[in-house]
Amino acid sequence: PDQIYRGRFAPSPTGPLHFGSLIAAVGSFADARAQGGHWLVRIDDLDRTREVKGAADTILRTLERFGLHWDESVLFQSRRHEAYAEALQLLRERGLTYPCFCSRSEIAAQGAPGPEGPIYPGTCRAGSRETRRQHSERLRVPDAALAVEDRIQGRIAQNLAAEIGDFVLRRADGIHAYQLAVVVDDAAQQIRHIVRGADLLLSTPRQVYLQQLLGLHRPTYAHLPLALDSDGRKLSKSLAAAPVDPSDPLPALQRAWQFLGQTGAPQQAGSVEAFWQLAIAEWSPRQVPRSRALPAITTGASAAK
Ligand code: GLU
Numbered sequence: 447p448d449q450i451y452r453g454r455f456a457p458s459p460t461g462p463l464h465f466g467s468l469i470a471a472v473g474s475f476a477d478a479r480a481q482g483g484h485w486l487v488r489i490d491d492l493d494r495t496r497e498v499k500g501a502a503d504t505i506l507r508t509l510e511r512f513g514l515h516w517d518e519s520v521l522f523q524s525r526r527h528e529a530y531a532e533a534l535q536l537l538r539e540r541g542l543t544y545p546c547f548c549s550r551s552e553i554a555a556q557g558a559p560g561p562e563g564p565i566y567p568g569t570c571r572a573g574s575r576e577t578r579r580q581h582s583e584r585l586r587v588p589d590a591a592l593a594v595e596d597r598i599q600g601r602i603a604q605n606l607a608a609e610i611g612d613f614v615l616r617r618a619d620g621i622h623a624y625q626l627a628v629v630v631d632d633a634a635q636q637i638r639h640i641v642r643g644a645d646l647l648l649s650t651p652r653q654v655y656l657q658q659l660l661g662l663h664r665p666t667y668a669h670l671p672l673a674l675d676s677d678g679r680k681l682s683k684s685l686a687a688a689p690v691d692p693s694d695p696l697p698a699l700q701r702a703w704q705f706l707g708q709t710g711a712p713q714q715a716g717s718v719e720a721f722w723q724l725a726i727a728e729w730s731p732r733q734v735p736r737s738r739a740l741p742a743i744t745t746g747a748s749a750a751k
Contacts, residue, residue, distance in 0.1 A: 451483025453639045454632070455514075458490040459501035462689040463508040465698065466643065466673060472702040473670045473734070474641035475514050479722075480729040486635050487516040492523040492627050511692040512699060513718040521635060523627055530622035533630045533660055534615055537585065542659065543615060546584045547576040557611065562648050566611030584612040585656070592651045597668035598734050599644065604651040613652055625652045633662040644669040644737065670706065671737040696721060707733040 455471045457463065463471070478485040487509070489502045506520065537543050548569050557564030566584065570576075587606035594602050604610070615626045628649075632640065647669045657664050690698045695718050703712055703725060710728050715721035 451478055451481040451639055452486065452635070452637050453478035453483055453641055454486040454488055454635060454637050455509075455516075456488040456490050456628070456631075456642070457505050459497050459505060461498050461501055463505045463692075464687045464689050465702070466687060467505075468512070468690050468698060469670055469673075469702050469705055470641070470643050471509065471512070471514055472699065473668075473706055476706075476725055476729040477639065477641050477668065477731060479726045483639070484517045485514075486518055486521070486637070488521040488523065488631055488635065490523050490624070490627075492624060493621055494524060508690065508692040511718075512690075512695045513722045518635075521631060523631065526627065526631060526634075527622070529630050529634065530616075530627055533626060534583065534622065537615070537659060538583070540659075542586055543583050544570060544586065544612075545574065545576075545581040546570040546612075546614070547574050547578060547581050560609050560611070562610060564611075565609065566613065568612060571612060580618045582614045582618045583616040585615050587612050587652075587655065592655060594650050594654055594667060596647070596650070597666060597731060598671075599647060599669050599736055602647060602650065604648070606651060606655060610652060625649060626656060629653050629656040629660065629662065632665060633657070633660075636663075638663070638665050639668070640665045641668045641670065644672045668731065668734075671735050673705070673738070699725075705738065707735045707738070709733075 453474050455474045457467050457471075475485050477483075487506070489505075491497050491502060502522075509516070534543070546566075546569070548566075552569070553566060554564050556567045556569065558567070559565070570584070571586065587610065589605065589607035591603045591605050596602055606613075613625060614623045616622050650667055650669075654664055656662075696715070699718065699721055700713050700715075703721075708725070708728065708730060710724070712721050712725040712728060715724055
């Protein structure tokens, strides 16, 4: 039933687990366990050209070292091609998609700037005389506001036509788009609660729209703060992108905890096990800030400098 909490963490295996991802892992895990829920892991290895060999394994072993133990088996997007193709076929049969022959540079030149890059100008929407085989496939989007209630960020509304444009479901190289894959997979794993980084906030209306079209359950959303620098700008990759040290998990866990606006006993825990016991009891989603500056590193190594 719907009341059962099922959350997940879905890292992309483009390198070792970094601090930015650790925040999402810690937030989603704490939220699930505090409600007695299940916490699943999915590896987003859809685009194998971006994958770093061995990274998925490294991430999974790092999660274990951090006491982030998952339920059920890990789902790999690289093995889900057929499920994505099936969902796309359902949309195609209803005339909701169309082939697109535009190149990236054509779209950049013709599309008005939007919050997520150039808005697709609809060039191929009414059909194209192109006969090339290589093409992407786009979803027709409605010219209407779509609102989503986020547990942390509040209500977000987006007009997909005005702010995004018809978006890609399958790329010209045959790889299904993240937007489609995430919706199909979250439904397959019966995910009811999504807790992830706010860099995906602007993707959420596209995902909710796809859920509506495919008749899938809409999960609740909580987008965790992005790390900002002291001037309030999005942090330059460096700090958030620094890998966490799997041999010394406690300081990084405590930094992530602090980053999520949490205080109290877990900060004094002497072991990973003690940390989680306290953290699960004290997790307070209402204390999570919408955005925040990354606290200074106070672990031994950097303090010694
Ligand atoms: N794999 C995505 C990322 O690492 C996250 C997908 C999601 O949480 O929906 O940014």
